[in-house]
Amino acid sequence: MQDNFISKPSKDIVFDITAWAFIIWGIHKGFYDFVTPGYDSSTWNYISSILLTNILNISLVLTYSAQNNNEIRKSENLYRLLTENSKDIIANIKLYPEIRYLYLSPAIQYVTGFEAPDFYNDPKLFSEIIPEPDRTQYFDYLLNSSNSDGIFLFRLSRKDKKEIWLEQHSTIFYDENHNPAYIEAIIRDVTARKRVEERLFNSESSRKKLIANISHELNTPITSIIGYLSIIQDNLLSSPANYLEYIKICMDKSLTLKALIQDLFELSKLESGQIRFHYAKINAYEFFQEMISKLSIDIKKSCTWDIQITSSHLKDFILIDKMRMEQVFRNLINNSLNHMDSAGHIVFSYGNKKGAELPYRIKDDDSYIIIGIKDNGTGISPEELPNIFDRFYRCSNSSSIKGTGLGLSICKEIITIHNGIIWAESIETVGTTLYITLPVI
Numbered sequence: 001m002q003d004n005f006i007s008k009p010s011k012d013i014v015f016d017i018t019a020w021a022f023i024i025w026g027i028h029k030g031f032y033d034f035v036t037p038g039y040d041s042s043t044w045n046y047i048s049s050i051l052l053t054n055i056l057n058i059s060l061v062l063t064y065s066a067q068n069n070n071e072i073r074k075s076e077n078l079y080r081l082l083t084e085n086s087k088d089i090i091a092n093i094k095l096y097p098e099i100r101y102l103y104l105s106p107a108i109q110y111v112t113g114f115e116a117p118d119f120y121n122d123p124k125l126f127s128e129i130i131p132e133p134d135r136t137q138y139f140d141y142l143l144n145s146s147n148s149d150g151i152f153l154f155r156l157s158r159k160d161k162k163e164i165w166l167e168q169h170s171t172i173f174y175d176e177n178h179n180p181a182y183i184e185a186i187i188r189d190v191t192a193r194k195r196v197e198e199r200l201f202n203s204e205s206s207r208k209k210l211i212a213n214i215s216h217e218l219n220t221p222i223t224s225i226i227g228y229l230s231i232i233q234d235n236l237l238s239s240p241a242n243y244l245e246y247i248k249i250c251m252d253k254s255l256t257l258k259a260l261i262q263d264l265f266e267l268s269k270l271e272s273g274q275i276r277f278h279y280a281k282i283n284a285y286e287f288f289q290e291m292i293s294k295l296s297i298d299i300k301k302s303c304t305w306d307i308q309i310t311s312s313h314l315k316d317f318i319l320i321d322k323m324r325m326e327q328v329f330r331n332l333i334n335n336s337l338n339h340m341d342s343a344g345h346i347v348f349s350y351g352n353k354k355g356a357e358l359p360y361r362i363k364d365d366d367s368y369i370i371i372g373i374k375d376n377g378t379g380i381s382p383e384e385l386p387n388i389f390d391r392f393y394r395c396s397n398s399s400s401i402k403g404t405g406l407g408l409s410i411c412k413e414i415i416t417i418h419n420g421i422i423w424a425e426s427i428e429t430v431g432t433t434l435y436i437t438l439p440v441i
Contacts, residue, residue, distance in 0.1 A: 113159030
């Protein structure tokens, strides 16, 4: 890469002329009378002195000009390198009589997917790929001189239709009549930063909501315990039997409180990755049969049950933490049992082909096994269905059912860690089906 745009031979000529001018001028001033003694040289001295002085002056001016141009070209070259290699868009935008892009750095293609000539040829293109209401606000930002000296955050739709966030820093320049003439702008892709900010905001909102829910869930049993113990303490009970009954109620509330704290602790460790999973390669169908066998005693006490096998592939293997997956099935079955009456019926299904009616489309059906647990319980309304895996969420028809409100949240977290999917389908008053997919290895 050249250091400047003045060629080396040209610089050498300028410097040589200057050097020789100094040498000749020195000889003339110091040694001329000694070389030509007795010669009347006043006229010659005068003319030659003027000539040499002018040559020397011109040479000095040329030397300074060459050096100055060299520094200017170096600065221009450095500025060009910065603009051409920066990932930020550097733009010169003319404002009058209409908005027009005078310069856009090569980063415009990296950021937007469009090339600079696309915007030169169609000045409206940039505004057209800014969605509303950002577009109107962007024009106000550009055309309002009080806004243009500052920062503007807006969305933009790339050529590949991907939406990104941009941040524009602008400096406005005015003409001799003090009217806005053009803008120098630096436009930066801040999509990653915006996503982090949104995650932090959502995290903060979730944290506040969680604290509120925890306070409510902990306060309910504690209030009951304090109330019953106060009655016992004040000797307000008429018989010893009542004492035993109230003590039993306090014990039940204490156990509920303990279960809530344990579930909260477990969910927190699951979400933060603090629980170590012990994976093993297991035949998927054999695991399915084993789970039903282990839980059938509890099921038979409350309802009837049936099994449907929709797959001919019974030799597929899955990689799971067996203890954690058993916890998931136990939670899901208990959830179904809690929402059914004495005429309840559960259907377990196993397959690797998903019915067309299921909402989740899996890229390769054969690479997953699908397990369903269907009940004929109270069902869930369409409005409440999307929320059932949220922490502490309780459907309107399950307020009287015991539980911490964290069981389905824990199940979802465990399934997600196994690279699986869990979801539900339900018809109110008819029943609910919970589906699990697990990847086959």
